[in-house]
Structures are given as structure tokens and as C-alpha cells.
Amino acid sequence: MWRFIASRLLQAVPVLITVVTLTFFLVRFAPGGPFDGEKTVLPEVKRALEAQYRLDQPLWSQYLSYWGDLLHGDFGPSFRYPGRSVNELIAAGLPATTELAFYALLVAVVVGMGAGLAAALRPNSWRDYLPMALAMIGICMPTLLLGPLLVLVFGIELEWLPVSGWGDLPGDKILPSLTLGAAYAAYVARLTRGGMLEVLSQDYIRTARAKGLPEAVIIGKHALRGGVIPVVAFLGPAFAGLLCGSFVVETVFQIPGLGRLFVQAAFNRDYTMILGSTVFFAVLIVVFNLASDLLAAWLNPRVRGALRGQS
Amino acid sequence: MTEPVDATQEQGTSLWQDAWWRLRRNTLAVLSACLLLVMALACIAGPWLSPYGYEEQNLLLGAAPPSAVHWLGTDGFGRDLLTRILYGGRISLMVGLIATGVALCIGVTWGAVAGYCGGRIDAVLMRIVDILYALPFMIFVVLLMVVFGRNLLLLFFALGAVEWLTMARIMRGQVQALTQQEFVEAALSLGLSQRVILFRHLVPNALGPLIVYTTLTIPSVMLLEAFISFIGLGIQPPQSSWGSLIADGVETMEEYPWLLIYPGLALSVTLFALNFLGDGLRDALDVRAAKD
Numbered sequence: 077m078w079r080f081i082a083s084r085l086l087q088a089v090p091v092l093i094t095v096v097t098l099t100f101f102l103v104r105f106a107p108g109g110p111f112d113g114e115k116t117v118l119p120e121v122k123r124a125l126e127a128q129y130r131l132d133q134p135l136w137s138q139y140l141s142y143w144g145d146l147l148h149g150d151f152g153p154s155f156r157y158p159g160r161s162v163n164e165l166i167a168a169g170l171p172a173t174t175e176l177a178f179y180a181l182l183v184a185v186v187v188g189m190g191a192g193l194a195a196a197l198r199p200n201s202w203r204d205y206l207p208m209a210l211a212m213i214g215i216c217m218p219t220l221l222l223g224p225l226l227v228l229v230f231g232i233e234l235e236w237l238p239v240s241g242w243g244d245l246p247g248d249k250i251l252p253s254l255t256l257g258a259a260y261a262a263y264v265a266r267l268t269r270g271g272m273l274e275v276l277s278q279d280y281i282r283t284a285r286a287k288g289l290p291e292a293v294i295i296g297k298h299a300l301r302g303g304v305i306p307v308v309a310f311l312g313p314a315f316a317g318l319l320c321g322s323f324v325v326e327t328v329f330q331i332p333g334l335g336r337l338f339v340q341a342a343f344n345r346d347y348t349m350i351l352g353s354t355v356f357f358a359v360l361i362v363v364f365n366l367a368s369d370l371l372a373a374w375l376n377p378r379v380r381g382a383l384r385g386q387s
Numbered sequence: 388m389t390e391p392v393d394a395t396q397e398q399g400t401s402l403w404q405d406a407w408w409r410l411r412r413n414t415l416a417v418l419s420a421c422l423l424l425v426m427a428l429a430c431i432a433g434p435w436l437s438p439y440g441y442e443e444q445n446l447l448l449g450a451a452p453p454s455a456v457h458w459l460g461t462d463g464f465g466r467d468l469l470t471r472i473l474y475g476g477r478i479s480l481m482v483g484l485i486a487t488g489v490a491l492c493i494g495v496t497w498g499a500v501a502g503y504c505g506g507r508i509d510a511v512l513m514r515i516v517d518i519l520y521a522l523p524f525m526i527f528v529v530l531l532m533v534v535f536g537r538n539l540l541l542l543f544f545a546l547g548a549v550e551w552l553t554m555a556r557i558m559r560g561q562v563q564a565l566t567q568q569e570f571v572e573a574a575l576s577l578g579l580s581q582r583v584i585l586f587r588h589l590v591p592n593a594l595g596p597l598i599v600y601t602t603l604t605i606p607s608v609m610l611l612e613a614f615i616s617f618i619g620l621g622i623q624p625p626q627s628s629w630g631s632l633i634a635d636g637v638e639t640m641e642e643y644p645w646l647l648i649y650p651g652l653a654l655s656v657t658l659f660a661l662n663f664l665g666d667g668l669r670d671a672l673d674v675r676a677a678k679d
Contacts, residue, residue: 221651
């Protein structure tokens with residue numbers, strides 16, 4: 077088990093090196109510096125600023141010193157917001173994004189697994205077709221359309237819920253969470269249905285039925301555990317995707333989260349902020365992929381046995 | 388698919404005939420294919436047939452609801468929405484096709500070489516794919532657009548460059564399985580060159596899963612494009628794509644909801660059709676696990 081974790085962590089090293097290197101040089105080769113946009117920057121001031129941010133040094137030395145800072149957990153100062161570090165900016169944006177991703181994941185799991193279970197228990201009936209048709213809509217409907225449509229219907233026409241903000245008005249977290257969670261709920265529903273149908277056709281389920289176990293025990297105790305493995309394997313990457321993919325939702329609903337910060341940083345050519353958030357996102361992805369692999373392995377007795385044998 | 392004439396002369400049915408037969412019985416997939424065809428034709432011919440130009444403004448008219456003159460209404464500058472949707476559809480569909488084509492070329496070559504050569508080359512190539520898999524794609528597309536400017540050609544390549552990884556994996560798996568088959572041995576003993584074997588014998592036989600995955604990649608590329616245009620980094624005005632039209636529509640959806648609804652409808656109907664067609668193809672070609 078430990079060897080598995082260690083090898084997966086080691087695999088993350090080249091990933092992070094690639095991310096940092098690629099982003100660092102991509103951003104540096106971009107036309108236009110971070111201080112070009114301002115109207116009243118005197119040449120001396122600009123030089124002083126560049127010295128302060130180490131921009132006057134050769135590229136490779138900037139690169140190495142960036143690594144030095146990074147290994148100390150320091151993403152450097154922000155170019156755009158003087159006096160604030162990238163760490164502070166990320167820390168400021170993270171709570172809203174994490175909360176949003178968490179609620180969206182909740183929507184995905186509750187709605188998705190419910191719909192998937194309902195479909196799997198009565199295959200090829202309306203209880204199967206209806207959730208699966210909705211899931212298809214959920215997968216195809218782009219977030220950037222679903223969000224505005226929900227706002228239009230529930231925010232503007234019916235006036236049930238606030239149309240934007242995060243934590244300012246009661247209920248303003250509902251629409252963003254639904255918007256972000258919808259597509260994931262649809263995937264979860266399909267995965268649950270597929271996983272459950274496969275498990276329900278297995279011999280050990282027939283044995284359980286032959287023993288005369290009540291249906292609730294068969295489903296809840298025996299089938300569900302095997303049936304949710306594909307869902308669990310999906311959830312780790314999904315949570316990472318929710319954290320990184322909330323740009324649209326954060327833009328539509330004007331949520332002060334990481335996604336909006338990143339888009340603003342990209343527009344502003346805030347070098348260190350772009351770099352910092354990219355690295356941060358990459359770390360998140362690696363961590364959550366690892367976590368979901370471990371969880372899926374632990375849920376699957378065959379893999380669990382193999383892992384024990386390995387270590 | 389490769390030689391339909393031969394196939395009809397023989398009694399047996401080829402894989403492609405089987406697949407075609409199964410696909411035709413899938414009403415949803417056939418409907419989707421027809422819808423896509425109509426959509427594509429409308430987008431190609433529509434802007435020429437329309438009496439309005441896509442950037443032709445009519446400021447006196449302003450934003451007007453759908454009417455007999457402007458079928459889907461006009462936007463705030465008095466531009467005909469239908470014309471703009473069809474014109475935007477050209478760009479959205481083109482991005483979908485070209486970027487997927489780019490992804491297909493890179494992915495197929497990469498995966499075929501890795502699968503066929505095996506050994507150290509395979510290990511190195513697939514390690515690179517693994518590493519790239521873990522990168523945050525959306526962020527990289529945003530980054531590329533910011534760094535190299537908002538240029539349509541670049542958008543194609545940026546999107547293609549992030550979508551080829553799964554193609555490479557599928558292709559590698561296929562080629563690895565196929566190299567064990569007798570006909571490759573036969574080709575080898577006939578003294579055919581490696582390149583001929585790879586591209587004449589292995590690639591066509593691995594096409595099934597690739598076709599399915601390609602059909603499913605187009606909608607995800609179009610979605611990415613819509614997203615990039617939505618946050619204002621893709622298509623620049625006065626040009627439009629479905630993503631940028633939706634973004635414009637969102638700004639005024641309270642007063643002029645049709646500006647959001649019709650472009651949104653065009654995009655989601657197309658995405659639907661592509662997904663249904665992809666699912667239909669997967670069932671017809673009996674490809675497993677191409678989607679996830």
C-alpha cells in the first residue's frame with residue numbers, strides 16, 4: 077500500500093516540474109509586460125518595479141529563484157496588486173471556490189446516485205428512461221448556458237432566488253451549486269446505473285437472492301458497495317475538475333473565487349498570479365486523483381488484495 | 388468503408404456493413420445525423436442567402452423581438468440574430484472539426500508509433516501522455532490564448548493540442564492488440580515496410596474506436612471554444628461564435644431573452660446531436676469504454 081502511494085507521489089514530480097516550466101516560459105514569452113498597461117509609469121519607476129520583481133535578471137536565474145521560492149511554499153508577490161502576495165490572493169479566493177465545489181459535488185452525488193439507482197433498479201421502464209434522458213440533457217447542456225437560464229427562470233422571472241453573489245443573501249448559493257453540479261450529477265447517474273446493473277447481474281447477488289435476503293439488504297449492503305466503485309473513481313478527478321472548472325459559474329454569478337481570480341490574472345498579465353494558480357490547480361488535480369485512486373482501490377477487494385501482496 | 392464494391396460482391400457482411408445496419412436502426416442516431424447535416428448546410432449557406440450581413444447594423448431598429456422580417460429578432464445593434472447565429476455556427480463547427488482533426492492527427496500518430504514500436508519508445512511516449520494528462524487543460528487554453536493573442540488559427544491548435552491525449556491512448560491500445568494478429572505477421576513475412584504496415588494495415592483496423600471517440604471529442608471541443616469565447620478570450624467582435632453570442636445574450640437577458648435563448652438552443656441542440664450520434668456509433672461499432 078505504502079509503495080503504491082509512494083510511487084503515485086513520485087509520478088507527480090515530473091507533472092509538477094512540467095507544469096511549472098511550461099507555464100513559466102509561456103507566460104514570460106508573452107508580448108506585453110505587466111507594467112505596460114499603466115499610463116503614468118515613469119521609466120525609473122518601471123525599472124525599480126522590475127528590479128523589485130527580479131524582472132531585470134536573466135531568465136534562467138528568475139526561473140531558478142522561482143523554484144526556490146516555490147519549494148518554500150511561496151508563490152511570490154502579485155504583479156497586479158502591489159503589496160499582496162499570490163498566496164494571499166489564492167487564500168482569499170479559495171474558500172468560496174472550495175465551498176462551491178463541495179456543494180456542487182453534493183448535488184452531483186445525491187441527485188446523481190439517486191437517479192442512477194432508481195434507473196438501475198427498474199431498467200427499461202420510465203423510471204429508467206426519465207432519469208437517463210435528464211442525464212443526457214445534463215451532460216450536453218453547457219454550464220455557460222445552464223447558469224444564465226437558471227438565473228433567467230428562478231432569479232428574474234419567478235424571483236425565487238438571488239441572481240448573483242456568494243453568501244450575501246440567503247439562498248444565493250443554490251443556483252451556482254446546481255449549475256456547477258448538474259453535469260457531474262448526470263455523469264454520476266450514468267456511472268451508478270452502469271455499475272449497479274453490472275453488479276446486479278453477478279452470481280453473488282443471485283446467491284443473496286436465493287438465500288432469501290430482503291431486497292433492501294441486497295441492494296444496500298451487497299450491491300451498492302461494488303456498484304459505486306466507478307462513481308468513486310470518478311469523484312476525485314471530478315472534485316478537482318469542479319475546483320478548476322468553476323470559471324464560468326464564478327463569472328456568471330459573480331462569485332469572488334479562484335476561477336475568477338485566474339481569469340482576471342490572465343487578462344491583467346499578472347505573471348506570478350497566473351503561475352501560482354496554475355501550479356496550485358495542478359497540485360490539486362494530482363492530490364485528488366491520488367485520493368480517489370486510493371479510495372477506489374480500498375473499495376475493491378481484488379485491488380485491495382493485490383496492493384497488500386505488493387507491499 | 389474502405390472498399391464498398393468488394394463488400395457487396397461477397398456474401399458475408401463486413402464489420403462496416405454490420406455497423407451501418409445497426410446504426411440505421413438507431414432512430415435517435417439517424418435523426419441526430421440528419422439534424423447535424425441540416426445545421427451544417429444552414430451554417431454554410433445561410434449567411435449567403437440571408438438578406439442581412441452578420442455585422443450589418445441597424446441602430447434605429449435596436450433590439451427587436453422575433454418578427455416576420457427578422458425571424459429570430461435582432462441584437463442591441465440591430466443586427467439580424469439568425470444571420471449571426473448561422474455565421475457563428477460556421478465558426479463553432481469549424482473549430483470543432485479542425486481542432487478535433489488536429490487532435491486526431493497528433494493522437495493517432497503518437498499512439499500508433501508508441502503501440503507499434505513498444506519497448507523504450509513506448510514507455511517514453513506514454514509517460515509524456517501521462518504527464519500531460521495531469522495538467523489543467525482549461526487553464527492552458529486560457530493561457531495560450533492570452534500569451535499568443537486572440538487568433539482563430541491558434542484557437543484551433545490550442546484546443547487540438549489539449550484533446551489528443553485520449554486519442555493517443557486509444558490508438559496505442561488498438562495497435563498493441565492488432566500487432567498480435569496473424570495478418571500483421573503475414574504482412575511482415577511479405578516483406579512490407581514498417582511504415583506501410585503501420586499506416587496501411589494497423590491504422591485502418593483501429594478506426595472503429597477512433598471514429599467513436601472523434602465524434603465525442605467534437606462536442607467537447609466546441610464546448611471548450613464556447614467557454615473561451617464566453618469569458619472573452621476567443622472570437623473577437625464583430626465576428627461571432629455560439630459561445631460569444633451566448634455571452635452577449637447573458638448581458639441583456641433580462642430585457643432581450645431571445646438573444647440568449649436562440650444561440651443557446653443552436654449550441655445545445657448541436658451538442659445533443661453529436662453526443663447521440665457518438666453513442667449510436669459506439670453501439671453500432673461495438674466499442675466499449677470510449678467515452679470515459
